Amino acid sequence: MPVRLLSLPELAAELPPKGRLLGLDLGTKTIGLALSDVERRLASPFETIRRVKFTRDAEVLLATAAKFDIQALVLGLPLNMDGTEGPRAQATRAFVRALTPLTALPCCFWDERLSTAAVQRDLIASDVSRAKRAAVIDQMAAAYILEGALARLNRLAAEARQD
Template identity: 45%
Template sequence: MRIMGLDVGDKTIGVAMSDQLGWTAQGVEVIKRKKIEMDLVRLREIIDEYQVEEIVVGLPKNMDGTIGPRAEKIMEFAEVLKSTFNLPLSFWDERLTTISAEKTLIEADISRKKRKQVIDKMAAMLILQGYLDNKG
């Protein structure tokens, strides 16, 4: 059973995918956002290619655990995903995942330019891996 993890931002969507057994997450790609219709077309292609059965979306809660405007925006997008793809959808608290991804890339001595290209994919991977670890 494949699970897709998403790190949804205003400009990009980081995409990660679980292995068949649902144990590990791998980064797949970063979608450059244009219009929601185009985002949905690309996500549909990925869902079909990997035979996705569930979607996990990172929810950027405030540090005190409350839902702010950014998280509300993500929840609205997730509703569109759920109604469009008719797949089970879960949220995963993504607080600090982008910071953690950035730190890991810096420690690996990845250039700033290269980090910018992969940060969202890595954040999606961390979101999905956290979900998989918790589920297992």
């Protein structure tokens, strides 16, 4: 069951009309998760997984995917500001490659430049304490990533209806 890494337009063409997507913000210590609604209009922060080792991390991730009948994974790809890929982007790609024997879920990447900074700014503006920010930042960053991908998927669907 190889992981199928698709572009967002390829994923859009393959997805059923309804079904949830799971957004991921992969960090070195945690993985933030966000869920879309079934109609793929909203992204909601879901939980933060404390990373232990790949096998356990993948088990938790795939159990969540099975529980919510996830149709695809959307992973934030941490590109450098100039668009190049650094060590974190390479680690994200390696994570997806390691999922290959474990799931047939399609995956796609979404440029996550400045996602954590944007979420951090919003939380500070909302006067959320530092401790509470630390507890939710990764899952909120995952929701930010997933929201961007959902907006693009919805634009692609609208364009397809016009053709």
